[in-house]
Each structure stands twice: as structure tokens, then as C-alpha cells.
Amino acid sequence: MLSKRLAIVVSAVLTGALVAGCTSGEQAPQQQTGPVDLTFWTWAPNMDKIAEVWNAAHPNIHVTVSKQAGGDEAAAKFLTAAKAGNAPDIVQAEYQMLPSFVAAEAVADLKGEFSKAKAEFSDGIWSLVTLGTDAVYGLPQDSGPMMLYYRTDLFTQYGIQVPKTWAEYASAARAVHAKDSTVYLGGFSSKDPGWFAGLSQQAGANWWAITGDAWKVGINDDASKKVADFWGGLVKEGIVDTQAQWTPEWNAALNNGKLLSWASAVWAPGVLSSNAPNGKGKWAIAPLPQWGGQQASGFWGGSSMAVAAGSKAKKQAAEFITWLNTDPKAMDMLIKDAAVYPAAKKGQELLTQAPDYFSNQADFWKQATTISGTARGFTFGPNVNVAYSAYKDAFDKAVQNKSSFTEALSSMHNATVADMQKSGFKLAS
């Protein structure tokens, strides 16, 4: 009985191994000439309408858009498809996922086709698609410079000024919460590692860096510790909100004036108008509170567009990507239909009229562009998802227990380093 079962298990394993053996070993495929049909995975809305415009003008390069879900699972789906040889030609790749795609050999280096577009983007953004090497893995599509969104009417009501430094932010938080214990100036999110990354970028952090041929991990560097400690103190005092964002409760708080401000990114108008419609015309933006010295900000989110390593029409794909992200007409459509804040400098200049929701702030886009100019990013490493998952676990606990945020940051750092060591990456000592 046992030997029969064993035989079955062994044959299953062998068959499985056969399947596996056939799956790996993808050489660079033959490139097609002549008319091609490209598939494009994206989660930005209305991309199919924009692709139609391209298709009409380029009968030889037909782009078919397939709208996917965003988030972590999107990256997993792409990597699985790449492993099976079914990857789409063009994929929307969030900046923090791009290094993992490169490490998985799922996206192609197209410095020949993309380098000429370098001048269209700021250096900070460009480094997000080159990873500090001389390869170019994609073109930036949008970016998410961070700024402070605040309720103008409620600030007046509670008697606080727009905080210019983080110290002022802390005092304002204290004042607001003292006046009404159900109201908070703002919140700390243990579920949004990208948010915390952006704030750390503002402080000058470098979570990953490439030195020579090794990675240097600095998640708990001084700048990040400063940010962690600051928020840890606020949470311990109980003067900032700690509820999970993107929940019905949180949306209700934004709507009902229980949250007076939100440190968010340039794409927030869409979210606010959708989830907090009652606040129309009552919010405004200002630069994030500063740590001192030069004005700075960070990035939260944003994606690039990359070409799959297995694509049979890389040059044509690169053509479409370049058009979409640098051509003024295309960028106009991106802004209007896809609600994208273009990373290209020319694209940002196309934004003139303030979004409906911010009808009270006529110079919304001018401010946004100025802030965007001060934003810096950092290199993302090859295991960002490990780090982000560790962030959520560590800071969930720290928020629950009101314990040291620096410790949480260190455990996040250690988990990231341990994972890179386990995978064999070379780490600078």
C-alpha cells in the first residue's frame, strides 16, 4: 500500500520536473519586422482610447490594451506570465517593482531606444528607470511628488497655520487634538510603506544604493530614523490618527472633518473627489513640512512603462512607449483620460487649470510643479516587496503597542538584509 503510494508520488514529481524543465531557459527571441501586434498591460483608466489614437496613426504597430488590477498582485501576475513565456510586450511597472522585474530578467534593457528621451525627465525621475546603472529599463510615465493636503476651513476653525516645519506640525497636532479629542491633524499609516518611503526620501534617506558591484542597504539610516522617531513620538502621544487608510472609516473621517490634513501625493485629487466628495472646494495644497535646509519632498508611487524581455517586437514597443510618455498630444490625453500626472517636464507644463475639487486654488498645478522640482527619490532594491511586507508587519505592531518606531524600522532593515543575503546578492559591508 505504502509502496504504491510512494510510486505515485515519485511519478508525479518526475512529471512535474519535466514540466519545469521545459519551462525555463528563455533565450532572447527573434525580433519581428513588418506589422506587429503588441499587448499592453496597464491599470491606468482609458488607455484603450489613447491606444486607439496611436493605432489609427500607425497601422503597422497595433497596440491592444488589457486593463489589469493594480497592486502587488499585478506584479506577481506579470512575473508569473514572464516565467511562462506569456508576458505582454509592454507592461506598466511601478518604480519600486522595476528592480525586481530586472532581477527576474523579465524586462529588457533598451538604452538604445530610450536614451534619447532622457532630457525630457528630471534627473531624480530618470534614475528610477536606470537604477543607477547605464542601462535603461523603461520610460517614466507618471510620478507622485508628495505635498500636504489640508482643509482650509478647518485650519481656520481650529486656529492653526499651515505648518512649515515638522516641529510646527507636531505642535499643531497637539493643539488640534487638545481642542477636540475625536479630531486629528493627520495620520500615520502602517499599511503604506510607499508613503513612509516618500517621507524618508524627503529627509534624505537612501534605502538601497549601488556601490560598485554591491548593494548597500540603509533602511535604518539616520534620515529614516529621524522620520520614524518623529512619527513614533506623535503616535505615542496619541495626537495623530493611526487607523488604516483606504478603509470606509478613513474615507468617512476625510469627509466629516475628523482628519484635517493628509500628507499625500499629486494624484490625491482623484482619490479625494471620489472618497470625500463633501470636501469639494475646501482643501488646498502646500509643500510638506520641512526638516530645515533646502525645500525638499519625496515620491509616493508612480510607474514607468517597460518592455518584456520576451517580447518579439521590442523596438516597436519602445516607439509606442516613447510616444505615449513624451509626445505632448499623448500626454494631454494621459492627463485628461488617464488621470496621470506626467513625469515628463513638458507634460507637467500642460496642466494649467486646477482640478474641479480644488476650484478654490487656482495655482494648484503651479504649486505642484514647484514641489515636484524639489522632490528626490532613492534607488529601489531588488527585494522591495520583502521590505514593504516587513514594514507593514513591524509598524502594525509598533502602532498597536505604541512601541519604538526606530526598533520597527530596524527590524524592517534586518529582514530586508537577511532576504538579500539568502538570495545571494552581494552586499557592501
Added chain:
Amino acid sequence: MKKGGLAPTALLLLGALYCLLPVGWVLVAATKSRAELFTSAAFAPGTGLMGNLSDLSAYRDGIFWRWMLNTALYAGLGAALSTGVSVVAGYALAKFAFRGRGLMFNILIGGILVPSVVLAIPQYLLLSKVGLANTYWAVLLPSILNPYSIYLARIYAAAAIPDALLEAGRIDGAGETHLLRVVALPLMGPGMVTIFLFQFVAIWNNFLLPFIMLADDGKFPLTVGLYTLLVTGANQPALYNLVITGAMLSIIPLIALFLTMQRYWRTDLGDGSVKS
């Protein structure tokens, strides 16, 4: 009504209420417009039902209805095939003695021990190898086999089909397939309905398998389609009210199916067939 039926009825209605309340939330939430969703109390009806329905239909030129048709195909065809395969297998396991019966049964049930989360990616790689990824088959084929249904079919067959009846048929010279069609299947009616219903709902609400298998958003079932409206990526707002309305619409065919099929639970076809 005979007396004494009050307590059981009350208990049942309590249970029904407990189960219905969250479903009721979905129905009520679907009537709310965006502005009302996060501001009004949970069970206060809203004014946005018509608006939500038209927005959902208009979204990307009515792709929601395409998704609903896809889901009907996956679930209808998949559940029908699955019921067929399971019932025949269950019947064989219950009513015949043959070498390897125990082994095969144990192997089939052992399949349940490995969670479907784990099987999804290898199944995808396998189907990619034969070029079936991103096709309707990629979702249909893996949905047909359900060891749970086979186990159910086995115990239903054992309970509902008297051996004496089969013996009588065999003595009369009937072939096995004839016996299956004419004797076994009708007796297993209620069981088959349950198995079909379960598999239909399971496929209707399945997410992970179609998510991994399908690249082309025109082939998505409702689960994956609505998911793309909910998890819109870091920078885009989630279309909450469309998702909720879509979910509500997704429940309706299941209710209709349940109501249609439930008359099969009332028949006791085992009556009178063996008595003299």
C-alpha cells in the same frame, strides 16, 4: 400548523436573519451614490441606485455585462461537466467493489489537502506549455475536477441507491450504462442538484484561478473584473460604488439558480421502489 412548530421556526428565522444582514448591507449599499456611501448610516437606503447601474453599464462600454456572460459560461459549463464527472465517479466508488477502489478514493481526497492557492501557479505553467493559457479552457478545465464533489456523490449514491434495485436491473439483463442513466441518476437527483449548485457558486465566485490564467480582460469573470475596479493601483481612486453594485448584481443569478433548483430537494424518489 401543529403546535410546537414555533420554536424551530423562530430559531430558523434567527439564523436566516444572521445570514441575511450582511447580504442586506450589500443591497442597501448598492443604492447609495458616491457621496452617500461614506457618510450615511449602514442600512439607510440611498438615492443612487439608478445612477450606479447606469455608471456600471457605461463603464468601458458595458464590459461588466461581458464579464457576467463569461462568468455564466465558466460556471454553467464548468459545473455541468463537474457534476457529470463527479456523479459518475461517486457512483462507481459507492456501488462497485474493485481493485484499487480504496487507493483511488484516497488519492482523490488527498488532493484536497493541497490548497488551491498553491496549485494555481503550477496549473498556469502547465497550461501555458500547451498554449492554453489565456483561453476559456484555462479556466474551465481545472474547474471540472473537485474531489469534494466526488466524495459528496459517493455518500449520496450510497444512501439513495438501494443495491437490490441494481441487482434487479442486472438480473433483467440491463447494461451498466443503462442502469446508471435510468436507475442511479434519477435517485441521486437531490444530490446532483446540491453538487451542481455548489460547483456553480464556487466557480462563479472563484478569483485566483482566472486571475492567474487570463491576461485578456475581455475574458475575465466578474470576480477578476470587479477586482480591477477595486484595486486600481496606488494613484487612482477605487470605484467603490460600482464594485458594490456589481457584487449585488452578481448575487442575483445565484439566487435565481437556487430558487429554480430547490424544487428538486422536495422529491423523495426512493419511495416505493423496493417495497413490494
Added chain:
Amino acid sequence: MDSPRKGARGARAGAVPYLFLAPAMVLFALFVAVPIGYTIYLSLRRVRFSGLGLGRGSRTEIFVGLENYKAALQDPEFWAGWVRVLGYSILVLTLMLGLALVFALLLDSVKIRFGRFSRIAIFLPYAVPGVVATLLWGFLYLPSLSPIHETLGLLGVRGIDLLAPGTVVYSMANVAIWGGVGFNMLVLYTQLRAIPREYYESARLDGAGELAIALRVKVPMIAPAIVLTTIFSIIATIQVFTEPVTLRPITNALSSTWSPLMRVYRDAFVTGDLYSAAATSIIIALISLGPSLGFLRIVRRRAFGEGQQ
């Protein structure tokens, strides 16, 4: 007890049972056995990077033997997950199966009204798509919009956090019970429906009441279905995954590895480490085998009722 039907019957049956089983076995081989084989194969390997891991050829898949298994087994968080799941399972299994049995028996008894309405109402939770689950429970559990909080407030109970570390297990259990009662109830109910009515006649003639008939006649008759639902519910709750993943976005009290299967999901779909996921899932499958076999052994005689008629 299986009564062997050999002799004339067995000889005639011949290839027929194998034919009937063939579609199931072929599908099983293709879609379960081979993927499991592949999973085992994956669990013995890893990807190794060299240097920066960014250039071509700096990535290789190598054989590492049982290293992935060791890593999983030595992870204290993995075992902590099992302990949490144990408590959770006991809670969910007793309540869910108990309620399923009670409802099935109630629906099958002659004296109830609104039976059809209750039947479909109890089934409905199973029909609600998972995509709205987080939203749904977010609205029902989070304080400001929750009718639960409202009702509790009317009764004078305030300030309860349904998603705090001490209460989140019960909130999750409620989600599981709510979603699973209908399914299990229907399995038992279908089995009850297949029992010919005359089995109760003699008991009724003796003057037995509904409750006595339910407990002494019906329950033993549907023992196979009860065993079925228990075993599969044991496996399903040991491999709990949906409920914590559903509630995780709305609370800080659940980590990404709260249950062992969540660790598999995180490895496979979030951190992209298919190999660890494979090893962990094999371990989970083997551990799930234990209680299932144990339970089956205890109730073996009752489980397969062929030949009882």
C-alpha cells in the same frame, strides 16, 4: 462497513467502474498530481543571484535540497501561526458545524414554516463574492459606520473595538461561520432529504417527538455526511487564509503571516519566492493530513454507509 460484492456481480462489473472513474482520474493527474509534483520539485530549489543581480546571467536556479523546509520549520512565526490557527479552528468548527447541523435538522422537520425562505437565506452568504468582503466587513466592523456599533451603543455598550488583538479572532471567526454555515447545512440537508420518510414512521407511531427522532434516527443516518463536512471543514480551517487576508487591510492586529497559509501566499504572490511557498505548502499539506486521518480513523465505521440498506 463495505460489503464486498464479488462473485457474479464483481466479474460482470469488470472494467465499468474504471471507465466511470477515468475522467476524474485523468483530470486529477493533469491538474492536481502534476502540479503537486511540480510544487515538490520547486520546494527543493532556489534562485541564487550573484553580485547586483541585475545583469544577464546573474540569476540561476539551483538545487538546495531541504533548505527551504528547514527555513520554514525553524521560523518561530510559522509555529506561532499554527498555535493561533488551532484556537481559531476549534472556535469555528464547533460553532459552524453545530449550527449547520441544527439548521439542517430544523429545515427537515415537518412543523416549520418559512422553510424555503430560511433555506435560501442561510445559503446566501456563500453566494457573496469575495471581492467585496473587505469592504463589507470594513463597513460592518469599523466604528463610525457600523450598525453593530450602533446597536451596541443603543444597549449602552460603547468603545468596543472589534478589530483589536483580543477581539479580531472572534470577528474573523464570525466571518468564517457566516460564510460557511450555509454550505455545510446544505450538504447535511441533502443527505437528510435522501432518507425515505417511512424510516420515521415507526418512530412516530411509537409516539416519539420531533426532537427525539432528530437526535436518535436522523443524526445517525446522516453520519457519513457529518463526517464529510467535519473532515473538510477541519482541512479548510487549518488552511485558513481568506478571512485574515480579508480583514488585514482594516486592522493593525493581523500580521502578514497570521496563519501558515498566508505565509505561502505572501511568498508566492508578494515577495515572489515561489520556492519557499512550495516548501511551506507541502509542510501544511502534511500537517493537515494528521487531524483528518485521525478523525477518519475514529469514525471509520460510520463513514461509509454502503450496504446499510
